[in-house]
Amino acid sequence: MAGEPAVDAGSAVEPGGREVMLRDVRSYRLARVQEQLLKHKVPAILLYDPVNIRYATDTSNMQVWAGRNPARYVMVFADGRIVAWEFHSSEHVWDGLNLDVELRGAISWTFFNAGHEAERRAETWGAEIVDVFRQHAPGDRVLAVDRLDPFGAAYLEKHGITLLDGQALMETARLIKSSGELVLIGESLRTAEKGIERMRRELRAGLTENDIWAHLHFENIRHGGEWIETRLLASGDRTNPWMHECSSRVLQDGDLLAFDTDMVGPNGYCSDISRTWLVGDGRPSDEQRKLYEYAYAQVHFNMDLLRPGMTFREFSEKAWKIPEPFVKNRYCCLAHGIGMVDEYPSIAHSVDWDSAGYDGRFEVGMTVCVESYIGADGGNEGVKLEQQVVLTEHGCVPLTTCSFETDWL
Known part of the structure; x- marks a missing residue:
């Protein structure tokens, strides 16, 4: 449950074992894409999203x-074959990968690259895409595109290809x-x-x-x-409402400072952690402590609640x-998926369900960020907290040991 220690992810891997692990991860991810294509009876997906x-x-x-x-794009077929159109002189980024891939040169038809020739160049691009698709999937007409x-x-579409929402397939994969x-x-x-x-070590007025x-x-x-x-x-009065971007504001003793990492780190995976601290060596005010107590309670209550098998709506x-x-300034969601970046699902607050909610079911193996922002409408400051977790058979387990200000509670 939420009180369990963080999962020991990211522990040292022996060099030889690391190569095996990376090979297994690559195979797993490609198989997940193939599984979605086969499930939806789609022969291929064209990917542009990096x-x-x-x-x-x-x-x-x-x-x-x-x-x-x-400027680079890839077509993945349900049988695992890949045709990749790589950016100018960048074929080396594929070195060392055990993939059934055919490499070609990309055609870019954005206005930046093609100017007023964009439409004509898009036709050249399209003719090649159609040719490759029909060569590898003869008789099929449905292509997923992200x-x-x-x-x-x-x-x-003019040349008989029906396009399917590939982003939904990839998010599910x-x-x-x-x-x-x-x-x-x-x-x-x-x-x-x-x-x-x-950041904490260097923090000072x-x-x-x-x-x-x-x-x-x-x-x-x-x-x-x-x-x-x-x-x-954000710091001080810029912590309320949330979503103020980092600035040249000078920190003052007694300010709250809140942040959200949103960091795409090594291996292309996202670390999404929010914490709120006090600037200086003093004690937080009663109001600051109350804000923190509410935010901490929201994150940990919802972590204790979250479990596999629960529907998004039930949660x-x-x-x-x-x-x-604090309702007006609530965070935009209760929780969201996390992987290489923020991912499906995004869980709406009950007050937002009719306008923004959609249902589904939590499963073992999902990684999720549990969110809180507490700041009163018209208030001076606010507290932002967020914990990244994995769902196991036993419930919700933290993936980070990054500490909270429990002495404020």
Whole structure:
């Protein structure tokens, strides 16, 4: 249950054993994609999202840039064959991978790359996609796609290809983590913990929010991490409402400082931890302690509640009841999936269920972030907490040992 020690993910792996583990993780993830294709009777999926490409193939090439500039893409077939269109002179990113892959050169038809020739170049791209699809899946007409700009979608549909929502297939494939994935997630979390420890060690009045935030980036890059998805660190009155981005505000003694790591670390897995601290050596005020007590109670009540077999709606209905003064500024969800980035599902509060909720069922092997933000409408400060967990047969188990301010309770 929630009181159990953190799962020992990310512990040291012998070099030879690590290669075996990575091979097993890659095989597992590709098999999960194939399983979804076969289940939905779809012969292939065309991937542009860099995270989906990483999941299916374990290749990485300028992930953030490629997320904005669709310049590499991969078609995965239900039988495991892969055709990959790689960015200019980057075929080396596939070295050392045991994949049944045919490498080709990518055609980019964004306005940045093609200017006013974008539509014509998209037709050249489309003709090749259709040819490859029909060559490997003769007679089939349904192709799953995770994301595609208008010219490309129009060309494929014009030439008899029916497009299916591939993002739903990939999110479902990524849902259940293997034991090897938990090791890789643990390695990312240990890096995040080093960054958090460094932030805490350097925390003092007179520094800026940006000064403190830089320490998380430092440790992430130093240990082979990749990027941080947001800039969610705030202090003082900028902690209410939540979602103020990190700034040049100077920290003052007695401020609350809250952050959300959103860190894509080593191995491409996300570490998503939120904590709230006090600046300086003093004691928090009664109001600060009350805010923290509520946030801590919400996270841990919901961790104790969460278990495999429970539906999303049941969890939402039974979740910790937010006191009325804090309802308006509630966090955007009660909990969400986590893997390489934030993933399906996102669990809506009961008050939001009709507008934002959808049902499903928690399963063993899901990794989840349990969320809380407590800050009164019109209040001076707020507290943000978040714990990353894995669902086991016994319930919800923390994946991080990053401490809470239990002496405030």
